[in-house]
Amino acid sequence: MRQSLLFGKTLRELQSDEVSVNAKLLLRGGFIDKLMSGSYTYLPLGLAVLQNIAALIRQEMNAIGGQEVLMPALHPKEAWEQTGRWKDPGREVMFQFSGRGDRQYGLGWTHEEIITPLAKKFVSSYKDLPLKLYQIQTKFRDEPRAKSGLLRGREFMMKDLYSFHGSETDLDEFYERAKGAYLKIFKRAGLEAILTEASGGAFSQYSHEFQVATPAGEDIVITCAGCDYAQNREIAKQKSGDACTRCKGEIQAQRAIEVGNIFKLKTRFTEAVRFTYRGEDGTSNPVLMGCYGIGLGRVMGAIVEVHHDERGILWPEAVAPFSAHLLRLQRDRRLGKTADALYASLQKSGFSVLYDDREESSIGEKLADADLIGIPLRLVISEKTLEKNQIEVKLRGEPAAALMPEKDLIKYLKTVLGRV
């Protein structure tokens, strides 16, 4: 992508009352634009990151047998009355309104009410189970207080997977596989997620949250320095400073962002819609369910909270909007031709490149923008490099740059960049 044509610009200044790091850097970098509190437009750069996160999640969901569907966000009241959630707790978080006539509608903040009847239509025998369906779709929640940039929105992208099983052991087994897939997703996205036990809330006593430790988090998790004990503060019996009951290690409390959670719903929703299946022996049995969510925008925000410095963002390679950022530093014609040629040859080799071909901006602006945008690899063509007939290569996270001739560059990129 030629940066001169890219929609969205980096900003030098921001409304001074914005405190959240992810909001500041993503707004300044031209990744997102705020429509209102808790509601953002993803500009081309931000959308590229979001789509990379989505692609990564899809890979791992497909790997554990998930099949992607897309359900409506607009729901009829009746679907929610069946499970008793139209009034409580629905009314608290659900946008509800009436349409033509007296027909009542709500916007989906979760999809058990839709997917359970859907699965029921197609599942009747043990042969149809287990079944794992997921979607990546916009959720709406009437949050009492949207805040912290992408971390808590009123409208946000969520991956929600629902699994259906014929037995509790099958549910348990899949739950563990989903847990593993989640840890893999967060690791690939550059996040160290703490697997945290949490309360099951309204419909289950089993639940795990995936928490990313950062001062920007709104949750508090209680962890042990010595073992992998981790519980949400709401249910933790140990507190900061205690000696761990498992390993005597030091218990600590830390702030964290909840980027995902998984639940065993068991029969909470299948019972409500009388969803049963015929077993091998001909008997009718209840279907068991699990649900597994990841907030994509929240993942993106958490990545920025964890991976940034005073100059800007440092995107992990797997989610970066582009693999490389090519800067044409000066405006000289010969230099422009060299840079254009390199851009073309990188594209031909299959690399995703943002090419700063802007003529009007100063050198300082280009360098500052590159740091702010945070693409992992920076390539510079300037009068200096042209003289030596080489290209400057620098990793965003490292201070030193190296020079190399073009013929070595492609080889180097292939080793450094995971995806081509």
Added chain:
RNA sequence: CGGGCUGUAGUGGAUCGGUACCACGCUUGGUUUGGGACCAAGAAGCAGUGGGUUCAAUUCCCACCAGCCCGACCA
């Protein structure tokens, strides 16, 4: 929903009650080129909305709306 702070060109900020100023950005022309460079000439505003006080309100008061933050809330 309680509390605090804030609303002024596209953006960020000034403006002891006398109808608005600066910087950035933008437009035109020129110069410059390794960390947001310089010169010149421009364009750009119902001062969040409504009410009140006053001869006079961007400025003081009230209400509402919006934004940020703290708390409550949150599968």
